[in-house]
Amino acid sequence: MFSRFRQAVLLFLPVIAALVGILADAKFKPLLAAVGIFFLILGLVVLSRERRSGTSVPVKRSRTPVDLPPQVGPLLGRDDKLAEVVRLCTSPGGDTARIVVIRGEAGMGKTALAVHAAHRMAKDFPDGRLSISLEQNLYGDKYVRHILGDFLQALDGIGAREVDDETTLAARYHRVTRDRAVLIVLDAVENIPPENVQALLPRGPRCAAIVTSRKDFDIGQGSTVTLRPLEPEYSVQLLGNLIGSKRVQGDQESAATRIAELCAYHPYSLEFAASSLVDRPRSALNIAVLRASEFWTAHRPPSPPPAGEPAKSAELRYALDFGFALLTEEERNAVRRLGLIEPHFYPWMLQALLKVDEPEAMRIVNRLVAVQLVERITADSAGVPVYRTHDWVRQYARDVLDRGTPTAERRNEKDEITRAANRHLSSSMPAATIQDTVYGDIDKGELASAFQKARQSLAVARKKEEKTPEGLALMALAELRAEAGETDVVRDLAEMAWNIDVPEVRARVCRVQGHLYRRVRRLRDAEQALRLGLELLGGADDSEGIRIRAELVLVYALDSRLREGLELSVAVLRECEAKGPAGKGLLPRVLLAKGMVHAGLGDFEAAESEMCRAAEVAEGLKFALWQAWIQYRRAETAVTAGRVREAQGTLYTALEQFTAIGHRYGVGHCRSLLARIHVMTGQLLHAEAAAEEAVETFRTCGDAWIDADAALVLADIQRRSRRPGDAQATLRTAARLLGQVGDGWRAARVRGAALLLYLPRARSVLLGALPSRRSAESSGHA
Template sequence: MDELLEDAAKVGTMGQLARVLRELRVRESGRAGQPRLTYRRIAALTGWSHGIVGEYLAGRVLPPTDRFDELVRLLGTTPDEQRALASARDRVEELRAAGVPKGDEAPRQLPADLVMFAGRTGQLAHLDGLLDRRRRAIVVSGTAGVGKTALAVHWAHRMTSTFPDGQLFLDLRGFGPSSRDPVSPFDALGVALGLLGVPPAQVPADAGARARRYRQLLRDKRMLIVLDNASTAEQVRPLLPGTGAALALVTSRSDLTELVAADGAYPVTLDLLDVGEARALLAGRIGAVRAEREPAAVDAIVAACARLPLALSVVAARAALHPDFSLAAIAADLTGARSRLDALRSDDPKADVETVFSWSYQRLSPNTQRLFRLGGLHPGPQLGIAAAAAIAGLPRETVLPLLAELVRAQLVIEGRPGRFGMHDLLCAYAADLTRVADPASERAAARKRLISHYVEAATAAAMALNPSRDPAGLPAPAARKVPDGEAAAWFEEERTALIGTVQLAVACGADREAWRLAWAMADHLDRSGRWGDWIATQRAAVGAAERLGDRAALALAHRSLSGGLIRSGRHEEARRHLRVAFDLFVELADHAGAARCQHALAWLLETQDRFAEAVAHDERALKLFGLADDPVGQARALNSAGWHRARLGHHDVALECCEEALELQRALGDAAGVAATLDSLGYIHHRLGDHDRAIERYQDALLRYAEQGDRFNEADTSIRLGDTWAAAGRWDQARAAWTRSLSTLDVLAHPKAGEVRSRLQHRGAGPTTLSGPLLPIPAN
């Protein structure tokens, strides 16, 4: 007791008084038989708000005398202690009335820094650099749970020497349980003036006068004001310092564009942690030794938490509370969209991931809420404007402002113009919302619109990539023309969504659309080397065609599936699918379809160095294409026959075949066929000893493959170009060509990369029997 009386006699600042109050609370909570005296319990016993109790015990607000007396009685003080503490409280008020605290008494209102703060090195350095730009405000924005407050507080603690006149911290409650009643600028200015030492009786009653007094007090101060959890620019603007060295650091889920545009605030957008930072955060909370014992489980947790700091912190807390739990078991609990959100629940609303998301969602307009919910049905990581309009069933011009509202709320990120994405946990949250809020009929209609959009758009892009393809009974693609280059870029951009939409269509019973979409994707997946995806989508197409009972569609799907299998080296399985496809085409009297099966068989045999047999299938394909009156197919079969004859050493006959094919393909405008035949001619001229002509043909083929986005064939042709440079004694050019090829083949994880690496190591002494420029199996 004597020690407490001595401490009370030394009190001269709000911080010192609050420290004594906190010690009293700990003492009272430790008494036997007494319930723990939490902030919530104090609020319940007094009728005060939980927030103001925290302000009193943190030393940010000086309690009025009546409340102070009630508080110290509740904290179990004796009459002598009550008198000593009342004197200490009055002394603090008198000292504050004398003016703004200075030196050791300058306001130090920052919350405690995170002991285990991890990552954000780049963002911290960026904030450091902004100090030289004489900004009066910095806005740190980002999605819910991304760690904006943690970053702001951590940086503010690092900057205490830069702002020796003090640091203020105001929670503006823009988003949270009380977000429907955020702190008004008038009330925030009143709290700020109190923190700056202005006695309550001297705080102006007029809003304008409060703002003027606030800026006057800051005018000559090097002070940092952290304005946390802001909702709008209007809430923040009166709290910005005027001229001088003071700086406001604002955090918000909104991007506060108006503050940036009109008030010169500097924007800093906080994204998800990178994988290394996420691992470090988790290891820092659960212990490095435990994390190192189960690295695979750590990676699984990081992925399931979408690298979101809040989610990682919740999982880390659970792991810390249960040191006997394996990390693998905790990771297993996080699998599945719904179970992830359940596993990330917390009794504290501020730590419950779903609740934290809801505070942003509730601020949206009704139409934007609906778009956000239905967006949870989208199967890809990013949503384009056209897909958003389709899923919402709204015109483009109507959906644009809704997307802009989602961006401002940081519920979606516009990674580049017109592309909107959200991380996995937000996707799971949106999908959960739509299951609860939207009728099954509306969800089904949204899925149907989305599938139809992708089928039509992919068909148009497919025909742009390869105009010679027969749409095979598909509806006419969109009237708009899609340039070849744009089509390839669109396919790559939408690839994950398109693959997901094939599966979505199957799940919805839309088998016709599943087959059509797989058909449209085949050329791009081949050109880009995505052979695993090619196989997966065509397997889905085979199943869809079987359920439809459509034998023509089934034949096409079996043959296209064989192409991915050949590319992947699964030759016997490919042969089985080709046999089924060929029999179906014969049964349907489809000569062109049967011809393409022969063409594919020739390709398969080539991979096994069975060139004479391949020529026989080329001849059969040529005859069947003639019966079908298909000049594009005839030209491609001619090229194939020429290539295989060249591999047999029949170079003069091969040259004649390929020259004839090239002339026909140029007349027909078959760009893909021209590129493949130019490659064949390059090989033939090399074997005839005409290296200059071979190099010319190869370089022409490379340009065309690049224009078409055909990554594999571009890499494959580069190998042969390097061989020709090497044969001509031009080793620098050979190495450059092989290096370009290797970089692509490594990305594609293709086994040919080893052959090219051998060439680079042994100056071309590696194997020379590489598969050639046979055009891939046409998807139709």
């Protein structure tokens, strides 16, 4: 609290001094101006230091942060439970947050109840309602840090920074929620250690948390709400909602009631059965009941329960039998085999067991996804698609396999998985071969193809447990993500690759890390990372060494070490040319780097010459991506040289090239530069349109630093258009983004600029409220 008060005082003292100065005598104005400037500088320094020390500066938000899944359909048969959850979350309590644990079997509707309750309590928690599912962990051991960062980004405008560890983030999160009314929903925590759940709970007495779990979960506090199967009438109503109300009425009402009984009034079992019934819109429900009975007679001892008696709710596997009976025989075989393979699997595993071709295996897997038995996920930031089977579905799969398959046959099928894996790996293209083609696709601008090949390379490398190809594939994906501006994903991939202790892989990690540091102007960190990369290579990879040194040239150019950069660029160019045809593909990047050094030296003719040469080489190699970036840098250099019209024509060429290859990040850069050009030519309306498009593009890319840079361009245009209110809001957004990437000093300067925009507005308001000297004199004369 003291920190916030100190920030307010230091930032508003110069405003007060300026306002008093407007009304003061002329002889006091210089003194008050000096006082105002002193406190303004002091305030900016304090803000910068607190930013670096990890103290968050709260950002005033225009709307309540809400991140909840949508409410899907009505919540049938749970009105009493919904009322109980709402009452427990909103009833006045003690000094800590109110915790409600919703417990129930898998598929009982715990998540739906939590989501409906969270939406209903919008007015009770005006400071935010956030949710996270912990069933699928995408972040490995660091999931708590990632979740806390996401929560803080939503609540406070500043997420996790590189210097923040889990303890620091937890302390910030608990401090932020202490005085606010925030609701947190933590879904599927049964496999999460209680201490990690505790770290994610809010702390304030006006806060609440809803936790869902399939198991008894003791977090040392809170109340428990237990879910059981639906009442019969609500089960039939749910079935009608899923397959159409007309199908459960009239002469089919008794069949619908029987289906609800056979599904044990279990919500998920009813949804599973409805998934198959929806595919048979003209089939009567009594036919489905007959088909299920015939299946039971042949495959399921004991017999199904008699009419009027539901299956035992504790036996979820029997409740699922009705939906299982409605599947085709090949789909039932696939479900049985789910019990033989790992929870996370690839389609080729089912393909081997079912003895079908790849397209048919994909069709069957997608069908299992449609009936909610299997979930398609990506295991990590690499984005390699895999499929996941819930543990309770695997248990059911093993159960139906045991019922109809002899022990010897099951053992043979398990052995077939191993044999199929060996065949699959031996027939796969080597990961290194796939990976070698990725960079060619990147240079040519064929980014979708490069993504596919990089992921395929990674999948093969992981199956064969080849560490070097795995690391190189991860870094190829990282460079693709960097081209898209997705800096957070790039860092995750780089960290995964760094854990593979191979010098060649780690050298590429250093180059990509240096590239990211250069983007945010952390030039000393960039140089350190790049030099470490060269040290790791030790001359083992000439091509990668050229890439690293070309990146180092760009760091020198930005760091005003231009002579040093020019010498290095000449040496790298000579080394590149000495490689002959093997080095030709590296020429565009080296020539572009050399041209940017010449531009920094003010030798724009030499810069244009080198960049034109780079463009010619890229065109000859059909490197569409390099052609677009080279044209963009040519336009940027022309703007610096004052050749605005020339820059505009070149920039439109770059914009067309980026658009042709679907490169939204490059398009955003072009629009931002185009806005600056329009400002220079006095076309503020066109400038604002281009700047707004750039900001929107960067916002979806994920590069906070360049997003802030585009926001500053937009704020300048708004200021020139005499809209200080809009300019202030845009500057605050830019300051938040800069704080997010750790540039505290620049964020403080931007906040100071936003503050200074208040002064002319305040002065005009005061002078408008006071009579002018001339009007006062005329009034006195009258």
